[in-house]
Amino acid sequence: MKQKKSLGRQSVAASALGTALVLVLAGCTGGGTDQPAGEAFTGTYTGPEVELSYWNGFTGGDGPFMETMVAEFNAEHENITVVSNTMQWTDFYQRLPAAVTAGEGPDVGVMHLDQLATNAARNVIVPIDDLADELGLTADDFTEEVWAASVYEDARYGIPLDVHSLAMYYNTEHFAAAGITEAPTDASSFADALDKLKAAGYETPFWMPTRWPSHLMNLSLLWQNDGEPYGDDGASFDSAAGIEALEWQRSIVDDGYSPEAVAIDSQYVAFKNGETSITWDGIWQINDLAASGLPHAVAPIPTIGDTDAVWANSHNFFLPRQSGADQNKVNASKVFIAWMSEQSAEWAGSGMIPARQSVRDAGAVDGLPQEAIAATIDTMRFLPSIPGIGGVQAETLEIAVADGTQGTTPPADALRDAADRATQLMEDNKAAFGG
Amino acid sequence: MATRTDEGVLSVKGAPRASGHTRRRGAERTPRRQTRQQAVATPWLFLSPYLLLFGSFVIVPAVFGVWISLHAWDYTLPLKPFVGLNNYIDLFQPGSTVFATFWGSMRATGIFTILSVPLLLVVPLAVALLMTKKFPGRDFLRAIYFAPYVLGVAVVAVLWRYLLDNNIGLVNHYLGVLGLPDDTAWTTSTPAAWIALVGVTVWWTLGFNAVIYLAGLQDIPVELYEAARVDGAGPVMQFIHVTLPGLKPILSFITIITLLASANMFGQSYLMTQGGPGRETRTAIYQIADTGLRNFQMGSAAAMSYVLTVFLMAISVFVFWIFREKKPQKEAQS
Numbered sequence: 001m002k003q004k005k006s007l008g009r010q011s012v013a014a015s016a017l018g019t020a021l022v023l024v025l026a027g028c029t030g031g032g033t034d035q036p037a038g039e040a041f042t043g044t045y046t047g048p049e050v051e052l053s054y055w056n057g058f059t060g061g062d063g064p065f066m067e068t069m070v071a072e073f074n075a076e077h078e079n080i081t082v083v084s085n086t087m088q089w090t091d092f093y094q095r096l097p098a099a100v101t102a103g104e105g106p107d108v109g110v111m112h113l114d115q116l117a118t119n120a121a122r123n124v125i126v127p128i129d130d131l132a133d134e135l136g137l138t139a140d141d142f143t144e145e146v147w148a149a150s151v152y153e154d155a156r157y158g159i160p161l162d163v164h165s166l167a168m169y170y171n172t173e174h175f176a177a178a179g180i181t182e183a184p185t186d187a188s189s190f191a192d193a194l195d196k197l198k199a200a201g202y203e204t205p206f207w208m209p210t211r212w213p214s215h216l217m218n219l220s221l222l223w224q225n226d227g228e229p230y231g232d233d234g235a236s237f238d239s240a241a242g243i244e245a246l247e248w249q250r251s252i253v254d255d256g257y258s259p260e261a262v263a264i265d266s267q268y269v270a271f272k273n274g275e276t277s278i279t280w281d282g283i284w285q286i287n288d289l290a291a292s293g294l295p296h297a298v299a300p301i302p303t304i305g306d307t308d309a310v311w312a313n314s315h316n317f318f319l320p321r322q323s324g325a326d327q328n329k330v331n332a333s334k335v336f337i338a339w340m341s342e343q344s345a346e347w348a349g350s351g352m353i354p355a356r357q358s359v360r361d362a363g364a365v366d367g368l369p370q371e372a373i374a375a376t377i378d379t380m381r382f383l384p385s386i387p388g389i390g391g392v393q394a395e396t397l398e399i400a401v402a403d404g405t406q407g408t409t410p411p412a413d414a415l416r417d418a419a420d421r422a423t424q425l426m427e428d429n430k431a432a433f434g435g
Numbered sequence: 436m437a438t439r440t441d442e443g444v445l446s447v448k449g450a451p452r453a454s455g456h457t458r459r460r461g462a463e464r465t466p467r468r469q470t471r472q473q474a475v476a477t478p479w480l481f482l483s484p485y486l487l488l489f490g491s492f493v494i495v496p497a498v499f500g501v502w503i504s505l506h507a508w509d510y511t512l513p514l515k516p517f518v519g520l521n522n523y524i525d526l527f528q529p530g531s532t533v534f535a536t537f538w539g540s541m542r543a544t545g546i547f548t549i550l551s552v553p554l555l556l557v558v559p560l561a562v563a564l565l566m567t568k569k570f571p572g573r574d575f576l577r578a579i580y581f582a583p584y585v586l587g588v589a590v591v592a593v594l595w596r597y598l599l600d601n602n603i604g605l606v607n608h609y610l611g612v613l614g615l616p617d618d619t620a621w622t623t624s625t626p627a628a629w630i631a632l633v634g635v636t637v638w639w640t641l642g643f644n645a646v647i648y649l650a651g652l653q654d655i656p657v658e659l660y661e662a663a664r665v666d667g668a669g670p671v672m673q674f675i676h677v678t679l680p681g682l683k684p685i686l687s688f689i690t691i692i693t694l695l696a697s698a699n700m701f702g703q704s705y706l707m708t709q710g711g712p713g714r715e716t717r718t719a720i721y722q723i724a725d726t727g728l729r730n731f732q733m734g735s736a737a738a739m740s741y742v743l744t745v746f747l748m749a750i751s752v753f754v755f756w757i758f759r760e761k762k763p764q765k766e767a768q769s
Contacts, residue, residue: 094728097511122511122731207602210623211709259602261623264709266600275603391730395536403713406623424532432509 045335047328051081052336055096055109057089061287062350069346073339080332082108093390096320100124103323108333110161113314114383114390117152121387121433125318127155131334135159135341141357146314149382158316159337160355161344165312165380166216167283167373168302172295174202174277183299190302194257197277205277207267208249208258208405215393215401216311217280217301221245223381224305229397230384234423237397238415241305246404246411248304253405261406271296286351286369298369300376312380314355317341353377388429396422504737511731522738533726537739539714540722541746543704547718548697550633555693556686559641563648564678577649581642588639588702595635596622596707622708625715632703632716640696644689651685652678687758691751698747719743 058066063086070082085106087095093115099105101124111119119125132138139147142160150158170183175193178200184190197205208214218237219229227241236242252258258267258276271279272292280301289296301310317337319330340347344354345364353374354364365374383389400418404411479486504522506515525531566577583591598605599621611617621631659677668676679686701720704710710717717725719739727736 097731101511124511211711261601261620263600263622266603270603399713402711406712408712421532428532432507432512
C-alpha cells in the first residue's frame with residue numbers, strides 16, 4: 001500500500017518539481033518565439049567538434065537499425081558526434097515540450113507526423129523550410145499526403161524519414177490448411193477467407209482488438225468508405241462512413257470470428273502463438289514477427305469499403321527550438337538530417353518504408369517483407385495537421401472504438417458522443433493555440 | 436503516528452523497545468536536563484534539512500498549484516490567461532468537457548476505495564494474527580506474504596494483465612480446468628475489472644499492512660492476555676477485548692494510509708485496463724495525469740487535484756473523528 005502511495009506521491013512530487021523548474025526556466029527562455037532555424041544551410045559542416053543530442057522513440061525492433069545508422073554517421077563525420085537518447089514514444093511526447101521549454105531540449109530529433117502541428121503550435125519545434133530547399137527535397141520525391149502533412153501554417157516542420165502503415169499479417173500454415181492461396185484483398189474475399197479458416201478448425205481467425213490498434217483499423221475503414229475523420233468544423237468520424245467502419249469491426253465479433261472483449265495486446269500475442277490466423281497491425285512489427293519464427297506473411301489490409309485506403313504515419317526529423325542556439329550545433333544537426341534522409345534505404349531494414357521516392361526506386365525495399373505494402377504507398381492516409389489532434393483522438397475516438405467493438409455501446413451512439421466531445425475539445429484547442 | 440510506527444518496526448526487528456522508553460524517560464527526569472538547555476535556533480537547525488525538502492517539494496508546489504488552477508495553464512504556450520475560478524466551475528458544470536470525465540473518474544476512485552479498503556484492513560490483520568503464532572516455517576511464510584510488496588507497480592500490473600487476460604490468460608485457463616466459467620473478461624468488463632484491480636492490489640500490498648499489524652500485535656503486553664485468560668476469556672473474547680483495543684492506535688494509522696493510497700490508485704488501472712472498458716476504471720489520478728501531463732491542461736488538472744484533495748481531507752477528518760476518543764487513552768497509556 002505504502003509503495004503505491006509513495007509512488008503516487010513521488011510522481012506527483014516529481015511532476016510538480018518538473019513543472020516548477022520548467023516554469024522557472026520558462027521565465028528565462030520563454031520569450032523567444034519564431035526563432036528561425038539558424039542561418040542558411042550550406043550542406044556541410046566544417047566548424048569545431050560538436051556533440052549533438054538526438055532524441056527518438058525507437059525502442060522496438062527499429063532501435064538497432066537507428067543505432068547502426070547513427071554509428072555510421074559518427075564514423076563518417078569526424079567533427080560531429082551524435083548521442084542518441086531513446087525513450088518510449090509516450091514519454092517522448094511528454095518530455096520533449098518540458099525539456100525544450102526548460103532550455104534542455106535535444107539538438108535534433110524524430111517525431112511522428114501527426115505530432116508536428118501540435119509541437120509547432122506549442123513552439124517546441126522550428127520551421128526547417130531552408131533545410132528542405134537546400135537538400136533539394138520537394139513534393140516530387142514524396143507522396144503528396146506525407147509531404148503536405150508536415151506543413152503547419154505554411155511552414156515546413158518535418159523532413160519525413162519513412163512512412164509506416166497498418167498491414168495485414170496472416171499465418172501461412174493456417175492459410176494453407178484452409179486452402180487459401182492468396183491474401184484476401186476485398187470484403188468478399190476477406191469474409192471468404194475467414195469462413196474457410198473457421199471451417200478448417202480455426203475457431204476465431206481474426207481477433208478484433210478493443211484498444212490499440214483498433215482505432216487505426218477504424219480510421220482505415222473510414223477512409224475506405226470515403227469519409228474524413230476531422231473536418232474544418234471539428235470531428236466528423238461519426239459520419240456514415242465511420243459508423244459503417246465500426247459496425248463492420250463489431251460484426252467480426254458478432255459473427256464469431258473474434259472472441260468478445262479482446263484485451264490490450266492479446267490479439268497480437270494470440271497471433272504470435274498461432275491462436276488466431278489474421279491480425280492487422282503496424283509494419284513496425286515485421287522484425288518482431290520475423291524473430292518469433294512464426295510462419296507468416298504480410299499483405300496490405302483488404303479494401304473492405306469502396307476505396308483503397310490505409311491509415312499511415314511517418315517519422316519526421318525536426319529541429320527543436322533552442323534558447324541561445326549554438327549555430328554550429330544547428331548546422332551540424334542539419335548535416336545529420338540530410339545524411340539520414342539520404343541513407344534512408346538502410347532504415348528499410350527496420351520494417352519501415354523510406355519516405356523518399358528516389359530511395360524506394362533505387363530498390364530499398366526490394367525483397368523485404370514490406371515490399372508489398374510499399375507498393376500501396378499512394379493509398380496511405382495521414383491525420384490532418386491540426387494542433388492537439390493526438391490528445392483529442394486518444395480521449396474520444398479511441399474510447400468510442402473500444403466501446404463499439406466491445407459492444408457495450410452501439411457504434412453510432414459511441415461515435416456520435418465521442419465526436420461531439422472531440423469537436424468541443426478541438427474548439428478549446430483552437431482557442432488555446434490561437435488558431 | 437509516525438513515531439508509533441517506528442517503534443513498531445523496531446520491535447519487529449527485536450530492538451530493545453523497553454530500554455528505549457527508559458532512556459527517554461530517564462532523560463526527562465534527570466536534573467542534568469538543565470545543562471542541555473538549547474539555543475532557540477537549535478531545533479530549527481535540526482529541522483531545516485527536512486523543512487527545506489518539505490517546503491520545496493510540498494508547500495511550494497501546493498501553493499503554486501492553486502495559482503496554476505486559476506489559469507488556462509499550458510506551460511508550453513507563451514500565454515497563460517487568467518481564468519479565475521473557471522477551471523473549478525467547469526468541474527461542477529454538467530455539460531462542460533471535463534464534467535463527465537472528471538466525475539466518472541471520481542466515481543471510479545470511490546468504487547475502488549470502497550472495495551479495497553475493507554479488504555486491506557481485514558485480510559492483513561488475519562495474516563498478521565496467523566504470523567504471530569509460533570509454527571515451523573513462520574519466517575518463510577512472513578517473507579512470502581511480504582514478497583509481492585517489493586515489486587513495482589509496473590511489474591505487478593503487467594504480470595497480472597497477462598495472467599488475467601480473458602482469452603489467453605492462465606487464470607481463465609485454470610478456471611476452465613476446474614470446470615468454472617472461463618470466459619470472464621477480467622480486464623475489459625466491469626464488474627470483473629474491479630474484482631481484478633482490487634484483488635491484485637490486495638495481493639500486492641497486504642504485506643505492508645500485515646507488517647504494521649504484526650508490529651502492533653507484538654506491542655500488546657502478554658500480561659493482558661494472561662489476565663484475560665485468568666478471567667476466563669476464550670480466543671474470541673481475547674481478540675475482541677485485548678487485541679482490538681490494543682491495535683486501535685495502529686488501526687487509525689492503517690485506515691488513513693490505506694484510504695489515501697487507494698484513493699491515489701493509478702498504476703494498476705493505467706497498465707492493466709487502460710482505464711477500460713471505456714473510461715470506467717479510469718481513476719481520478721489517472722484523469723489528472725492525463726489532463727495535465729499528456730494534454731498539458733495544467734490549470735484544469737490542478738483544479739481537479741484540489742477537488743480530490745478536499746475530498747481526501749474530509750475523509751481523513753472523518754476517520755480521525757471515528758478514532759477520536761482513543762486519543763486520551765493512548766496518552767494515558769504511555
